[in-house]
Amino acid sequence: MLRAWDINFQPEFTAGRAVYLQIGELIAGEIQRGRLLPGTALPGTRELAKQLGVNRKTAVLAYEELLAQGWLESQNTRGTFVSSRLPESTPTAFAPAAGSQVEAPGFRWQDPFEPELLPVVPPGALVFNDGTPDARLAPVAALASAYRRVMQGRGRRNQLGYDSPLGSLPLREALSRMLNQDRGLNTTPAGICLTRGTQMALYLTARLLIQPGDVVAVENPGYPPAWQTFRLLGAELVPVPVDDEGLCVDELEALCARRTVRALYLTPHHQFPTTVTLKAARRVQLLALAARYGVAVVEDDYDHEFHYHYQPMLPLASADPHGVVIYIGSLSKLIAPALRVGYVTGPAAFVTALGRLRALVDRQGDTVLEQAMADLIDEGEIKRHTRKAHAAYHVRRDALADCLRRLPGNLVDFELPAGGMALWVRFRADVNVEEVAEELARRKVVITPGSRYYLAGPAANAVRMGFAALTPQELAHGVEQLGAVLHRYRS
Numbered sequence: 456m457l458r459a460w461d462i463n464f465q466p467e468f469t470a471g472r473a474v475y476l477q478i479g480e481l482i483a484g485e486i487q488r489g490r491l492l493p494g495t496a497l498p499g500t501r502e503l504a505k506q507l508g509v510n511r512k513t514a515v516l517a518y519e520e521l522l523a524q525g526w527l528e529s530q531n532t533r534g535t536f537v538s539s540r541l542p543e544s545t546p547t548a549f550a551p552a553a554g555s556q557v558e559a560p561g562f563r564w565q566d567p568f569e570p571e572l573l574p575v576v577p578p579g580a581l582v583f584n585d586g587t588p589d590a591r592l593a594p595v596a597a598l599a600s601a602y603r604r605v606m607q608g609r610g611r612r613n614q615l616g617y618d619s620p621l622g623s624l625p626l627r628e629a630l631s632r633m634l635n636q637d638r639g640l641n642t643t644p645a646g647i648c649l650t651r652g653t654q655m656a657l658y659l660t661a662r663l664l665i666q667p668g669d670v671v672a673v674e675n676p677g678y679p680p681a682w683q684t685f686r687l688l689g690a691e692l693v694p695v696p697v698d699d700e701g702l703c704v705d706e707l708e709a710l711c712a713r714r715t716v717r718a719l720y721l722t723p724h725h726q727f728p729t730t731v732t733l734k735a736a737r738r739v740q741l742l743a744l745a746a747r748y749g750v751a752v753v754e755d756d757y758d759h760e761f762h763y764h765y766q767p768m769l770p771l772a773s774a775d776p777h778g779v780v781i782y783i784g785s786l787s788k789l790i791a792p793a794l795r796v797g798y799v800t801g802p803a804a805f806v807t808a809l810g811r812l813r814a815l816v817d818r819q820g821d822t823v824l825e826q827a828m829a830d831l832i833d834e835g836e837i838k839r840h841t842r843k844a845h846a847a848y849h850v851r852r853d854a855l856a857d858c859l860r861r862l863p864g865n866l867v868d869f870e871l872p873a874g875g876m877a878l879w880v881r882f883r884a885d886v887n888v889e890e891v892a893e894e895l896a897r898r899k900v901v902i903t904p905g906s907r908y909y910l911a912g913p914a915a916n917a918v919r920m921g922f923a924a925l926t927p928q929e930l931a932h933g934v935e936q937l938g939a940v941l942h943r944y945r946s
């Protein structure tokens with residue numbers, strides 16, 4: 456009989472990883488290195504367990520794993536052996552290896568993107584972002600258990616296979632109910648396409664709408680990631696100004712009279728970045744105008760839930776009998792940006808085509824996450840979280856406003872926004888916001904000058920200061936640093 460292999464060393468197992476997998480990797484490694492040759496007998500599970508100081512069940516699991524992967528074979532009553540036909544572990548080179556990763560493509564190609572200018576965020580810095588939620592408040596325990604239930608098939612739903620490109624039906628049903636009840640829309644689940652956040656919704660929408668050379672009207676200032684998407688697809692962007700009542704619809708009307716406008720992209724609820732809510736009269740005028748000229752109105756309602764003063768105005772999509780509005784929403788602002796769930800609704804035929812396009816890009820979304828989200832909505836968890844986050848952000852908005860008002864010297868000015876997750880803070884004309892941002896970064900506080908939100912014309916001397924992701928203490932610290940940097944402008 457062949458002598459069984461002896462383990463003549465004591466391995467150290469890493470905490471947090473299944474021990475049977477670590478034993479499996481150890482034995483597979485010995486085989487790969489040629490220290491265990493095909494046909495070598497392995498100790499029985501009882502003996503292996505004793506040698507490694509683990510329980511027998513762990514040794515059994517390790518062998519089962521290695522047998523399943525083809526490293527070992529079992530010969531009935533004779534025992535367990537290193538397989539005579541090992542799994543292929545090193546692919547055969549057919550030519551000399553290429554060496555390091557090639558930098559420049561060897562094919563004809565044009566990079567459509569400008570070099571990316573990412574803001575420098577010093578480690579440990581306090582960041583006034585442009586209005587993202589506080590992921591520390593996210594209902595992670597509830598989400599994790601819903602996710603686990605779906606993965607393990609213990610919930611009502613267990614679908615790990617291919618699904619509709621429009622997204623998981625339970626979530627479309629839950630969102631349809633929510634949009635109809637809370638936002639006055641008139642959707643059906645078949646008329647909603649789930650996406651991985653607003654950004655993908657914008658890309659799919661733009662891809663279906665835009666032909667190279669088409670004119671797309673956008674708010675100025677506005678949301679650059681949306682502009683970049685339209686531009687990539689060949690659109691010509693035309694800026695339309697924003698004042699204290701939101702988009703200047705008269706200006707849009709003048710543009711439509713001059714040129715064929717394919718689409719308008721706007722953020723009417725809390726305008727990005729100025730936070731202004733588009734007034735009712737302008738909404739009526741805009742919808743009539745879009746219907747008259749056949750303009751697609753892409754309504755980005757990115758932070759609908761967070762409105763603090765009065766009943767929020769319903770979206771444009773709630774009053775659109777002509778089918779001109781394409782309505783985009785997201786759970787990024789409601790829960791956390793990393794949970795990529797967004798949605799598009801609009802004219803049914805358009806949504807059907809979105810689903811077909813989506814299938815070509817991504818086949819379908821994260822079905823497990825979508826089903827877990829549907830469970831959280833059905834269980835009332837999302838409503839509970841919304842109330843909690845709403846209350847926290849309301850306090851934070853007021854805390855930031857109070858801190859800024861206490862800055863001496865009339866150096867900053869802002870309108871308290873009725874909702875949203877950021878303030879649009881204007882600085883006195885002589886304050887150089889770029890320099891202030893640089894000096895603040897040295898003090899480990901990050902702000903982003905508002906000039907980047909302008910497509911054309913003179914930029915306001917302003918900064919969009921997100922408050923939702925920072926506690927009142929963090930906000931106070933950030934503004935204290937800002938006050939110190941602004942000191943020299945006081946005279």
Ligand SMILES: Cc1ncc(COP(=O)(O)O)c(C=O)c1O
Pocket residue numbers: 585586651652653654655678722727755757785786787788792797
């Ligand atoms: C205007 C606007 N739209 C949409 C989003 C959300 O995008 P997403 O859902 O892709 O995270 C943001 C987030 O910053 C935003 O500012």
